[in-house]
Amino acid sequence: MEHKENIEDDKPKSEVKRGKNKANIILKEGMIAFCEGNMETFNKAFKDLKDKDKCDVYLKALGYCLPSIKAVDFTDKTDGIANSLKKRISSLINADETNNTK
Numbered sequence: 001m002e003h004k005e006n007i008e009d010d011k012p013k014s015e016v017k018r019g020k021n022k023a024n025i026i027l028k029e030g031m032i033a034f035c036e037g038n039m040e041t042f043n044k045a046f047k048d049l050k051d052k053d054k055c056d057v058y059l060k061a062l063g064y065c066l067p068s069i070k071a072v073d074f075t076d077k078t079d080g081i082a083n084s085l086k087k088r089i090s091s092l093i094n095a096d097e098t099n100n101t102k
Helices: 022-037 039-048 051-065 075-101
Strands: none
Touching: 022 039
16 A cells, blocks of 8 residues: 555645745735825725715725625624624613503
8 A cells, every 4th residue: 555645635626725826915915005006096086986986986995895795604693693682672671661660
């Protein structure tokens, strides 16, 4: 039986961890420098846009700043929020009923 020294060879390519692609790093750094260097020009152009176009640009830009809904796990958070809201609503209702009976 042949012994394999590198276990990574047995894994599908999608499972093998890779380092960051040097070209991607250079491209990302270049885009950051471009955006930072043109921020003032962008802000001036943005002010000249119609309201609808401003909204479109703003919403598209948010896509680069915020994680997508798919990337965020709400399962634990929503249960906690829902329970907290139920308790708060119940306490408000109880407080209101107490005040009405006095």
